[in-house]
Amino acid sequence: MLEIISGTAVKKLDTDFIAEKGITSHRLMENAAQAFCDWFESNYHRNDKVGIFCGPGNNGGDGLAIGRLLWRKGYDVIVFLLGEEGKVSADCRLNRELLPDKLPAISMSADDIAHMEFDLDVVIDAILGVGVNRPLGGDFLGMITKLNALTHVSRVAVDIPTGVPSDECLEGDAFKADITVSFQYPKFSLMFPEHAGYVGILHVVSIGIGNKFMRQFSQNKFYLQLKDVVSRHLNFSRFAHKGDFGRVLLVGGSYGSIGAIRMCAEASLRTGSGLAACLVPTCGVQVLQVGLPEVQVISSNSDRSLSLAYPKEGLDRYDAAGIGPGMGTTADAKEFLLDFIKTFKGPKVLDADAINILAQDKEMQEYLGEEDVLTPHVKEFERLVGGCQNHKQRLAKAREYSRQYGCVLVLKGAHTCISFPDGTQYFNSSGNKHMATGGAGDVLTGMITSFLGQGYGVKNAVLCGVYQHGLAGEIASEDKRRGTIASDIIKAIPKSYLALDVD
Ligand SMILES: NC(=O)C1=CN([C@@H]2O[C@H](COP(=O)(O)OP(=O)(O)OC[C@H]3O[C@@H](n4cnc5c(N)ncnc54)[C@H](O)[C@@H]3O)[C@@H](O)[C@H]2O)[C@@H](O)CC1
Numbered sequence: 436m437l438e439i440i441s442g443t444a445v446k447k448l449d450t451d452f453i454a455e456k457g458i459t460s461h462r463l464m465e466n467a468a469q470a471f472c473d474w475f476e477s478n479y480h481r482n483d484k485v486g487i488f489c490g491p492g493n494n495g496g497d498g499l500a501i502g503r504l505l506w507r508k509g510y511d512v513i514v515f516l517l518g519e520e521g522k523v524s525a526d527c528r529l530n531r532e533l534l535p536d537k538l539p540a541i542s543m544s545a546d547d548i549a550h551m552e553f554d555l556d557v558v559i560d561a562i563l564g565v566g567v568n569r570p571l572g573g574d575f576l577g578m579i580t581k582l583n584a585l586t587h588v589s590r591v592a593v594d595i596p597t598g599v600p601s602d603e604c605l606e607g608d609a610f611k612a613d614i615t616v617s618f619q620y621p622k623f624s625l626m627f628p629e630h631a632g633y634v635g636i637l638h639v640v641s642i643g644i645g646n647k648f649m650r651q652f653s654q655n656k657f658y659l660q661l662k663d664v665v666s667r668h669l670n671f672s673r674f675a676h677k678g679d680f681g682r683v684l685l686v687g688g689s690y691g692s693i694g695a696i697r698m699c700a701e702a703s704l705r706t707g708s709g710l711a712a713c714l715v716p717t718c719g720v721q722v723l724q725v726g727l728p729e730v731q732v733i734s735s736n737s738d739r740s741l742s743l744a745y746p747k748e749g750l751d752r753y754d755a756a757g758i759g760p761g762m763g764t765t766a767d768a769k770e771f772l773l774d775f776i777k778t779f780k781g782p783k784v785l786d787a788d789a790i791n792i793l794a795q796d797k798e799m800q801e802y803l804g805e806e807d808v809l810t811p812h813v814k815e816f817e818r819l820v821g822g823c824q825n826h827k828q829r830l831a832k833a834r835e836y837s838r839q840y841g842c843v844l845v846l847k848g849a850h851t852c853i854s855f856p857d858g859t860q861y862f863n864s865s866g867n868k869h870m871a872t873g874g875a876g877d878v879l880t881g882m883i884t885s886f887l888g889q890g891y892g893v894k895n896a897v898l899c900g901v902y903q904h905g906l907a908g909e910i911a912s913e914d915k916r917r918g919t920i921a922s923d924i925i926k927a928i929p930k931s932y933l934a935l936d937v938d
């Protein structure tokens with residue numbers, strides 16, 4: 436699994452790798468440039484006019500090597516050189532010398548930056564990389580301001596957009612990439628929503644540095660990709676019966692919000708649960724029986740909201756429970772939740788209003804255990820732990836929360852972050868903006884609950900659930916874009932199994 440390590444560890448990592456492999460730093464830079472070009476070739480035409488903006492450090496060195504390789508492949512390339520002559524790094528200088536004579540290269544003066552007009556299809560940003568150590572100013576700021584203002588160009592950042600610090604939140608401005616191609620592992624700050632408008636779509640390309648070299652820099656942060664989840668899935672025998680695929684109980688709904696628990700239950704069934712039952716207020720019983728004939732429905736014996744009157748016998752027949760979607764936060768619902776989490780002994784997922792109730796009734800958190808999973812979005816999380824200044828602080832608090840209460844915390848959003856009590860954090864790579872639609876979270880709750888019910892350990896259930904939910908969202912939105920709704924994500928779950936090649 437790919438590690439996410441701090442940008443400041445990069446230099447040491449580089450040095451170790453080079454020393455162990457007996458190669459030069461220039462060779463490593465060449466590997467990086469080649470990896471970028473392989474990606475570039477499968478995405479851009481040779482008749483595209485490509486401008487590569489190269490700074491004075493090793494990021495600039497990458498850009499120059501990229502320029503040389505693309506030019507050799509027949510691309511229409513022009514290189515722009517930035518930065519003071521005296522500050523050019525050794526590998527950057529070497530790559531300046533290696534530029535073919537016929538490849539157009541222009542040293543940019545402050546005057547050029549202010550007045551030059553660019554006629555380009557693609558802008559490649561190799562001005563600064565992880566070496567950025569202060570907000571942009573002067574010529575670099577002037578340059579990225581100009582590049583950000585260009586219209587009808589595709590903007591690609593090499594490693595990290597110029598100006599974005601690798602471990603902190605951006606101050607000031609930075610290059611606004613449509614696509615960032617990051618080397619070997621994604622830098623921590625590429626996970627921050629504050630940087631979404633600068634990073635664009637993130638691609639990570641390998642430059643041959645194995646995990647072995649990263650381990651000593653491990654910060655227990657990982658990037659969750661398709662290959663990491665396939666082997667975490669259980670195999671079921673040809674003789675499996677529905678009990679083997681697990682019985683799950685989905686708990687929630689209130690008058691006007693029965694759809695949430697319906698979507699949650701349907702997602703569980705589509706994820707493979709052998710049996711799904713819903714515990715809902717009486718007002719939801721008929722709706723569910725008609726709308727989703729595959730589920731069993733249990734009434735809480737209270738009309739519009741769950742309450743203490745719910746039937747407690749037989750709860751132990753369920754292998755896992757998902758609680759919260761559409762539940763509401765009435766006094767009855769609060770009493771219900773406290774009683775339910777004390778009574779139900781199996782693994783459970785707490786979502787939506789279950790989290791909102793926990794936030795109001797903090798002592799309930801003491802009942803959380805190592806098989807329990809909380810799935811807040813950012814607002815729900817801040818209700819739980821208080822306001823955060825930025826995402827970096829939020830991630831630190833998420834790690835702390837999971838440690839303190841010994842449960843799994845899934846902080847949802849783009850690059851959903853899963854925190855485990857041992858301090859590890861996993862950042863999801865699947866999913867897209869078209870999943871930002873009402874009910875998508877209810878679907879996730881159903882999916883994780885389903886895996887828990889199927890007998891997956893809590894870690895595998897959450898990693899598989901979060902990744903596959905994003906994958907189903909990608910599949911659902913392929914032909915629907917912003918017209919995607921949560922029910923489409925549910926319908927795409929079977930196809931996501933095909934994509935994973937899990938039967
Ligand atoms: N293992 C890796 O990850 C590899 C990294 N490589 C590249 O090397 C890059 C890092 O190279 P460097 O460490 O040389 O860093 P940069 O290329 O980011 O540049 C650092 C230089 O910029 C100056 N600087 C920092 N902030 C500034 C600001 N706001 N305004 C003006 N100047 C500023 C610094 O003083 C330093 O001279 C990576 O991003 C990547 O592109 C690759 O070449 C190969 C392998």
Ligand SMILES: Nc1ncnc2c1ncn2[C@@H]1O[C@H](COP(=O)(O)OP(=O)(O)O)[C@@H](O)[C@H]1O
Nearest residue numbers: 812848849866867868870871873874875876877
């Ligand atoms: N821009 C995005 N990229 C990837 N995933 C996203 C994005 N926006 C939302 N999602 C995912 O969609 C789901 C939304 O959940 P949530 O906010 O709880 O919605 P709801 O409360 O309406 O069910 C989460 O799993 C989240 O990770």
Ligand SMILES: [K+]
Nearest residue numbers: 560563595597
């Ligand atoms: K860059």
